[in-house]
Amino acid sequence: MRIEVFGTGCAKCKRLEKNVHEALAKSGIKAEVIKIEDIDAITDRGIMVTPALAIDGDVKLMGKVPSVDELVEFFRA
C-alpha cells in the first residue's frame, strides 16, 4: 500500500501524517507513507482542499483529519 499525505506543512496536516503512522503501527498494516508539501505538486493532482489523503494513487479524502481508529478502519476497507 502506498499512502500519500498532502498538506503544506501546517499543524493540521502534520497531525494527519502522525495519525496515519499511528494507525499503521496499530493495525500492523505495511505501507509506504509519502508527505507532499509542495503546493504546486498538490494542485497538480487537482487537490484544492488540504489536508488530503491518497491510497495507491486515489485521493480518498480532503479537508478532514480522521482519528487513528477511523484511519485503521479506512485502511482495512
Add this chain to the structure above:
Amino acid sequence: MEEIKCSCQGGTVIMYSCSGNANLGQACNELAQRLMERGVGRMGCLAGVGGHVPNMVLSAQSADEIIVLDGCQMGCALKIMEHAGAKASVHLVATEIGLVKKNGKRWTEDEVQAMDEALAQLRPSRNVFV
C-alpha cells in the same frame, strides 16, 4: 470524523468563474484572480469540475465556502457546481447588477470593480474586500 481544514484562516474558500467568451465572463475570471491574489481563497478550475475530474470534484465538495462568479443569467458556473454536488455559498451574476454582456469583447476595469463591490455586499461578514 473531525472536520478540520488546513487553512488557518477559517476554512477553505474556492472561487469558480464562468470565464465565458463575453466581456463579463472574462471579468469574472479577472475578479477571481484578484481575489486569489488578495488571499480571499483559491481559484478553482471550473473546467475540471465540469469535466468530472475526480479530485477537482472532491475539492469542490470539500470546500468550506464556494464563491461562484457568473457573467450572465444563464448561470453556467452555478449549474456545473450543482451537477458536481457542490453548494455555492455566494453566487454573483454580473448582469444582475446592471452590467451589459458584450460577446467577444474584453472586460473593463469598471466592470471588474463593480463586481468586486457587489461581491463585498454579498459577503458582508468578510473584511477582506476593499
